[in-house]
Each structure stands twice: as structure tokens, then as C-alpha cells.
Amino acid sequence: MLEEVFRDQWGRVLATLVGWLGDIELAEDAAQEAFALAAERWPRSGQPENPTGWLITTARNRAIDRIRRERTLAAKTEQLEHELRERSEESMDETVTFADERLELIFTCCHPALALDAQVALTLRTLGGLSTEEIARAFLVGFETMSKRLTRAKHKIRDANIPFAVPPEHVLPERLDAVLAVVYLIFNEGWGGGRIDLASEAIRLGRALVELMPDEAEVAGLLALMLLNDSRREARLRDGQLVLLDDQDRSLWNEAQISEARRLLERALALHGAGPYVVQAAIADLHTHEPRDWPQIAALYRRLEQLTGSPIVTVNRAVALAEIEGPAPALALLDELDLDSYQYFHSTRADLLRRLGRTEEARSAYASALELAQTEPERRFLRSRLDELGS
């Protein structure tokens, strides 16, 4: 229970400290000390009424002590000491409500001057509160590698002076796209690869973003999309076997998440959202209804194609097209694409070829998909399709 509170508070506390100290490493150290103290004291004395306030105030006190002790910080120390002397007149009252600076923090972490893998790692560390060890494990890299990645990013932020700020209006749209892309990447790493935890982290981040940017349609769209995809988590596998959407046990779907997603989608549409995440969420929502409205789904994929120019979207549109006009026109659409290294391109072609009775070609396409498959359930599924085709 204390764990939960700490997870919820970490990003909030750290963000305020980064804003104040101007240095992520210093902020992390201060936050860590405050949380350690809380872990020690709260079980005995009970949780304070304003946990955030308590944690921030405690962290600030720790930071001040540390700065005074470590004279090695030279210029920084002087400047901070001056500010701190000013601030000590201010109430260091733990009941004060501190401004939420998590938006500033996430925009800093997702600044395009940082490498994408660094953006992802830093977002999970600072806003998600995951440990370096946890992030390393989640992305299947060694602890040292991840540790260096994080340190390098923090030093880049410091040395190049990447601003701790919400970007100005004229660049906000593209910078927000970068943030949403990082969150969605975290979600997909978690979902497709079977690492459930990352998907939950992404949803958590998504919820924070919706809370912080309630008037941004794409932010609501992304959360709706993630919730809808995640709602089928329990139904996707049965005995390690992949279960296709049509065959899933709907009673295993998370209805609460689906409802939440639908409310978000409505809000996004009311905000006149028509961007890629809103469209994808609308498609995901349509997939939850029986019978499927394939013409609407196809039309939305068309719209998504126009927005993104992505051939992967065309693959999905082909699936919808097959339901409306049959497998042959869908196959013709796919044959215009060059997606040889994309697993689902091959598996989709294979399915269409199978339905057209072109068994040999279907077999070859399933084999190509199998070579590219990343998880055991997917491999099993493809192998079983191959077995069904006979040898």
C-alpha cells in the first residue's frame, strides 16, 4: 500500500525538485532520501495528510544540507545557497501545495536532442519511478548499459542546457507528438513482447498526461487506444496459444477499461480530435462491437493512411477490405507494398492466400512470417496454421 503511494508520488515530487534544483541527478538523490525517510517513518507515525508536500519539503531540506556539505559544487552551490537563503523565509510548510511540474519534466525527458532510447529510459525513470534495474530488465539490456544510457542523457540535459519547460505554442504540437510516441513505444514494448508491466506503466503515464493536458484530443486518444488494446490482455492467450480477436472469450475483457476508453474517445471527438491516435482509438473501439462495422473500419484506416503515409496501416486496411470485398482485392492491395521485413505483412498475405485456396503460396508466406516472429505464442500460432495447410 505504501508502495502504491510512493509510485504515485515519485514523478510529482521529482518534477518539483528538478524545477527547483535544475539538475536531475541532484533531484533524484534528494527524492531518494526523502522517500527512504518516509518508508522509515510513515509506518510508525502514519501517512501525513499531504504526502506530496511532506516529501517535497523533506527532499528540499535534504538537498540544502547536502549542498552545504558538498562544497565541490562551486558555482552551483553559491547560486543555490543564495536562492535558498531567500527561500528559507518562505514557508517550508509541508502542507503547502506545490505546483505540478510533471509536464515540464516529461517534455524535458522527451526532447528531440536526446536519443530515442534515452527518452524512453529517462521517462520511465523520472516519471514512472522505475529503478534502473527494472528498466534494464524490461528492455533486455544489461544494468551497466542502461545506467550509462541514463547518466549520459542527464549529463546532456545539464551540459547542453535543455530547458525544463513546456514548449512554446509554435512548437508544442511536434513536441507533444514526441512525448506521445515515447509513451506509445513503452506501451507496445510491454504488450507485444509479453512484458505486461511496461503496458501498465504506459497507461499510468497516459493517465497523468490526460490529467495534465485535458484539452489535447490526441492525448485522450492515445490513452483510449492503450486502454482498449490492454483490455483484452487476459483473453489474448489461452494455454500459451494466441487467440484471435474473433475467438476471444469476451467475458475476459476488462469492461471498466473499455468504458473508460469510450469516455475518453467521446471527449477527444468533442474536442474535434482527428489525429492519428484518435483515429486508431476509434478503430480499436469499433473492433469491440459485434457485428463488426467493416466499412467504417476501412474508412478510418484510409484516413489513417492519409495522416501517416504508413504502409503498415495499408496492411490493416487490407484486412478490413477483405471482409468487404473478399480476399482477392485485399491481396492486390498488399502486392503493391514492399514490407518484406514486417511479420504481419507476411501473415496477412498468408491468410488471404489461404482463403483463396492458393495453398503453396500461403505456406511460403506463413513460413516467412514464422522466421520473423518474436514470441512463442505467435510462433505456435503460425506453426499451427502451417500444419492446417497440410504438408
Add this chain to the structure above:
Amino acid sequence: MKYALLVYSSGERQPSEELHPAIAAVLQTPSVSGWVRLKPAESATTVKLEARRTLLTDGPFVDSKEYLGGLILVDADNLDGALAVATQLQELGFTAAIEVRPVRAQS
């Protein structure tokens, strides 16, 4: 805070004697505190130490199609300010790439 913009030329077209007016306009930005244009890479001489002897070689240190064409110093509150100038220049289409590096404070 100071940033150095290292401007790389693509080596495809001969840089003209006159500064293109669009480039000149960017260099007039108040945040630009200084700039130099370098003569082409062929005019460079590189000084190195080899076996404790000073060695001179004809040409730039790194021999590639893209070469350092100029240096611009920018004063900005943060990286975004420096990136704005670099972006403005790059979007004019005359440069291969621009590296933006923070400058150490003089002690």
C-alpha cells in the same frame, strides 16, 4: 549561455564570394554574437605530432565530402534558443548539417 554552431557544407557547390542575403539575415539575429566563414577544405593545413615531430599535412583533419564551412557563436538562454538559429539556417538549404555544441564558460 553560449553555443557554437559548426556549419558543415555539402561540398557540392562552390560557395560564392558574397553571402547569400537569406544567410546574412540569419546572421543579423540579435542572439548571434560572432561568426566566421572558412575558405574551402582544400585550403586547410593540418598540424599533428608524429613520433615527437610536428607533421604538416595538406588538407583538413577529417577528409570527407562534408567539411566545416563556418562557425557561428550564439547567445541563448537554453538549447532551444540555439537550435532555433541553427534550424533557420539549415532550412535555407545551403548547408549539409549544423552541429550545435554548448561552449564552456570562461573561468
